[in-house]
Amino acid sequence: MKCKVCKGAAVVQVPRHNANFCPLHYKEHIHYQVERVIKSYRMFSKKDRILLGVSGGKDSMVLWNVLRELGYSVQTVHINVRQGDYFEKSEAVVRKFAEETGADLKVYRFRDIFGFEFESALKFSRKPVCSLCGTLKRHAFNRLAKGLNCDVCATAHNLDDETALLLGNVLHWQMGYLRRQSPVLEAETGMVKKVKPAVRITDREMKDYADLFSIGYVDEKCPYSRGATTHFYKDILNRLEDQYPGTKTYFYFKFIKDLKPSLKEASEDTGDVNHCVRCGCKTLQDGKCFVCALADRIKMSAAGQEAVDP
Template structure:
């Protein structure tokens, strides 16, 4: 079967939601064009930006790094650097990601920084989980891992003069989070979506160039790029509601191609309308001085629980 775009090369990928049959070249180009269009539409990059890319060594972050590197080469005033956070889940899990991240940064000649939970909060993720179990607290690893990772990224970016933080969140990630917030009744987080965050004093803006790319396409792009992918998954992933939501949405997508894009479209419309009606007001955490929408930030609440 010939590629429906170039009509010359052999097709290797079927986009079920659009009906396109794409060759290797046209598939890679179409994904990169989608990323560039997202960056352009939402003005994610500006001249003289210094971008800190969060890279774990997984397919999403490696794809983000490679696509931004290609785009950055056309915008000389933009600089890139990579941050890898060692959560300390297990030695084998993060060691693999560190090795993959280090290799691609060396190949692309991009500065690579490595920091750890232990260095910033005094505990590894594994140690935190042990203390939470000992205290019989109703906290799952994913609920505090993300909070701590975001704090570390923001602190590191501020300390080193970066103007933006780029993360590898894809279409599936965004839709899953939206559904999870609905199921939890978490109204305050329901409309905090977008390719970029609003500018808030004390927070380095985060951008999501892969927001409109399905996870399946990122995996295939990573395969075509020759990235060696993780063989070890996070040991806590199956404790999260996200794992079940992922399975459910993938089943719906298989039966009703394009449903994830439909949900994303609704998210964007709701977020746009909600932003006109409500604004989140930030103040200073009474414990650490970081910006927060509450009296004490979530990081300090978590650390108080595990430390007392």
């Protein structure tokens, strides 16, 4: 097996690019794929400050390293969501990498940001645990990006995440979600620009990069994760990809390029878009957004509890 570029010994196979690479050229290949997405979707430039949420999983750790080595100005943020081994391990991995590379990292406990524990949020919200965690983190990154003077908020969603999401949205014809699925969401009133620079890289390629260049990451899944459907979709797409390399790229990018613009034109979105009277973020609710309303419910219940308890 020879490297496509230098004909030296290859260590990684990338069938969908019909190529094998040596470590050096594999790195170049991945960096090129990220740079290509950043440029073609005008995500950010070297002048911008990028807020990157890092969980400690392979995707965010690899993207962190890639952006760092490409010379972008990255402010990384880690939110330790709740108590438990997995969360402590994740924080340790993130801190270690920041120390080794001298990177700018800010670590927050969930309570520091919201003023209540994740357990309370879970008790007072009807959302499933993963979706609640995701919603709260997105809200937090938006708020932190503004506070930390960042121009754009990046997440490490990869090609497998995005194609699985697209497949789910297509199978259920989730038109609202389809209209919003994109590598870039431009800034709006109260909302920082959001980007996904890793959408051209697969799960497998992320893992190969992390292993090859000794990027530490937490390998296990979050103990609360119940993404069974997503795993099932990913599995189906992997089987398709094995038979027909390039399927995922075609499925996702053809949608983004050719289908999505027409969805936008036809869009008469359901419901009015409002802005939260407290935090200013975009919301479909009247008055306060989901997160601010949740915070109020938790506060009121705690106050009631105190009044009842002797």
